[in-house]
Amino acid sequence: MARSNDAPHERKPAMPGSSFGRSVEIEGMSKWFGDFQVLADINLTVKEGEKIVVCGPSGSGKSTMIRCINGLEPFQGGAVRVNGITLSQKSRVLDAVRRNVGMVFQQFNLFPHLTVLENCTLALRWVHKMPRKESEDLAKHYLARVRIPEQAGKYPRQLSGGQQQRVAIARSLCSRPKILLCDEPTSSLDPEMVKEVLETLADLANDGITIICVTHEMGFARRIADRIIFMDQGKIVEEAPPSVFFGNPSEARTKHFLEQILH
């Protein structure tokens, strides 16, 4: 299939009130690990182009919720729709959903024996069957997008943590997902590298891609989030735009969390 270098998400989001797409719809999702209920009746609708930051105490279920959205974890109750596709564990459905969803993890999960360029082109060539030249052009486009075009020929061990995470972001973008899920993308980085990765994500946020990001970087949340979701004990306790979330949260648990994290 012919592809241009203009990624589909590199366009302005639709205007609210028009045919504003629904990227992710989670309805009454519940999940158990054995007898332990990790998610309880999660309801969340994320519109096309929206930026959502998910925060909350350790163990509150943030990662699990994110992993359920692209089928990395099965769930037992409720439903998830991604770009209109109802998630199930059938491989045909998972493939379709994952074509729409990119994921950036805390650990970068790069292949150490492959160059940066090869890490980015691997899935394009072997999963999407894209010709080498086309896949390399696309990878270079996204390496430039995350501002490390000069690193294409290096191996991951030759890069800083922040650069490796930017490679991981570029690799995700190569599949041109409509939705980018990030699970604490900066938590394994040294402080000086956190900023460069957050800058990269903030930059992408302007592109119109839908982003759902688990992070405790509240400055980043304030800057890019349309809504902040606060989770505790497997539930969404509060969701609000940053001005309300930081200025006047309604729940005592949110206030307590913010006091701890901001002071």
Ligand SMILES: Nc1ncnc2c1ncn2[C@@H]1O[C@H](COP(=O)(O)OP(=O)(O)OP(=O)(O)O)[C@@H](O)[C@H]1O
């Ligand atoms: N594979 C698993 N089997 C059993 N329990 C699990 C599994 N994965 C996670 N849990 C438990 O589910 C709960 C939620 O975990 P999860 O990683 O989603 O939380 P989190 O909010 O992302 O935490 P953190 O901020 O520390 O990463 C925790 O109590 C965790 O121990």
